[in-house]
Amino acid sequence: MKIAVLPGDGIGPEIVAEAIKVLAALELGLEMESAPVGGAAYEAAGHPLPEATLKLAQGADAILFGAVGDWKYDTLDRPLRPEQAILGLRKRLGLFANFRPAICYEQLVGASSLKPELVAGLDILIIRELTGDIYFGQPRGRRQATDGHFPGADEAFDTMRYSRPEVERIARVAFEAARKRSKRVTSVDKANVLETFQFWKDIVTEVHKDYPDVELQHMYVDNAAMQLVKAPKAFDVIVTGNMFGDILSDEASMLTGSIGMLPSASLNDKKQGLYEPSHGSAPDIAGKGVANPLATILSAAMMLRFSLGQPQAADRIEAAVKAVLAQGLRTPDIHSEGTTRVGTVQMGDAVVRAL
Amino acid sequence: MKIAVLPGDGIGPEIVAEAIKVLAALELGLEMESAPVGGAAYEAAGHPLPEATLKLAQGADAILFGAVGDWKYDTLDRPLRPEQAILGLRKRLGLFANFRPAICYEQLVGASSLKPELVAGLDILIIRELTGDIYFGQPRGRRQATDGHFPGADEAFDTMRYSRPEVERIARVAFEAARKRSKRVTSVDKANVLETFQFWKDIVTEVHKDYPDVELQHMYVDNAAMQLVKAPKAFDVIVTGNMFGDILSDEASMLTGSIGMLPSASLNDKKQGLYEPSHGSAPDIAGKGVANPLATILSAAMMLRFSLGQPQAADRIEAAVKAVLAQGLRTPDIHSEGTTRVGTVQMGDAVVRAL
């Protein structure tokens, strides 16, 4: 089993190092090879996703990804900016199914902005389509306006789009995932305004016929953004498009108050996957040894379960993370009175000990 | 001064009746004329926005709008559904500037999902562009996919777009509004992925040069959805496009916990405006006399201020609403222990008495 390790920028290298330590401690004989990505790759090789890095990723069973991005790359042309690496990997590897759990850990309930009773026990799974929608649709660019209130003016445009098989396969992923949970799926759309999402809604409804044991609910995206704040626990599995999923998965993860704890997985149809923390590269705290490595360690657990066929090893990691929380160890982002503040390396070491 | 009164569906007629009562009590000599809209208009005239209703709206100085929509119209073809009325009014009257305040009233802090310290004193103004973006962009429809992972498959698509003058004018609206507040604007985009919003960001930055006294911050939409949950009071004025504004303004209004209190205004370049509560038609409680009329009454206050040149009358209404809250009167949606539960009509009467 071969893993491509792409640490990236900011806190990426620090948190990925801890996840590797945990994987190594499991002695599964995993082969790991690193390559630069994002800003680090731009500096080393002039491109955020160099051909060698892409090759390594394509040839691996799974990719362990840190984070990319830093303010200092903001002035680069768009194709050279760090986030193009992540978009490129998604597109080139066909990583269409993004799993973003939003879980509120018992000991961290107090870190949420929401009242404890609204988030205690929260466990939502957002499934975001990741290779379609307005992210990659063509045409896009600049042109002269032909419609709108100012015909003839300069305008910029993008194309939102979904094809039938793209919606079908992500709907199946969601229904299958729901079968292993509480069997409820909320499909989020904007069918009252968009052709793309009327189509989405129709196809999800059709695919649902193959999953009569799963309950399906449709919800407009604006309402979903509200209901997540009002009563997040009413959701189980949420499935939606790339753009709405970007917004709602971030909203949902912030509801937990502990985004430093949340892993993610992006899979293709061969179960090859990219695993990364839900949080970003946090350049402001990079190199200080204070970043929370748990989201990355939990991403490694997802990797073992989804791409490497090692569910027991995944369970061991997840249990070890719960154990260190129970021991009261906390990085600064989740620290509160009465708990023990630790750094990135100490946290990784504690997980290894708890395995 | 002529007002077109469009009560609409669900609780629309009940809450609009209370707003009219309050306006009448001010004895401003306003001329009011009603017409059906939404599902009610479909039933009366076969179309959600009949020509006569549109004419009335076009000829008025302002429109007092209730709400539209009911599950029973879900099976109609899209062009006949109630929400097409609101989209049609926006487009035909050029109502490009949507003002959506998210205010947390002192007495209602406890109704929020968020911890009291995060929302006490909250006062955000979201300015949403309302006649451009993917809501109205052409082309849109169905076709054979040419790009994406399944060339040749059936697909649906929409066009996101903004022209330069559209972005310029909404940016000016936001900077002007910020000048009357704490002089901070957050422009929300997705410039890291979308051509449309790179263009948006560039133009907002340019227009900002005319407002050096106002502080401008740019934020990605996914981050904005998170920061609204984490620290909503860090925002003052938020300006964004039609689609992102739809999502973020609903998220922000739900943060207050009292969406039944939040008005909205949609203005064109002649200051003609449509005024409506931020909440919907709530068909489940329609006709029961329990709906909260305060958002509609506060929308009437916005109408007096923005379209009818009557700021003092607007102040009087807003003071009266604060007074009834201080008296402890609450409709069921905002009721809590120790306050007095009242119905729609009683609440309207109380506001009139407090004027």
Ligand SMILES: CC(C)[C@H](C(=O)O)[C@@H](O)C(=O)O
């Ligand atoms: C960096 C950016 C392109 C990316 C996205 O919008 O998908 C990020 O926000 C994410 O959610 O992974």
Ligand SMILES: CC(C)[C@H](C(=O)O)[C@@H](O)C(=O)O
């Ligand atoms: C009803 C719908 C078309 C509308 C919109 O999306 O703009 C509504 O959600 C709103 O925000 O006024």
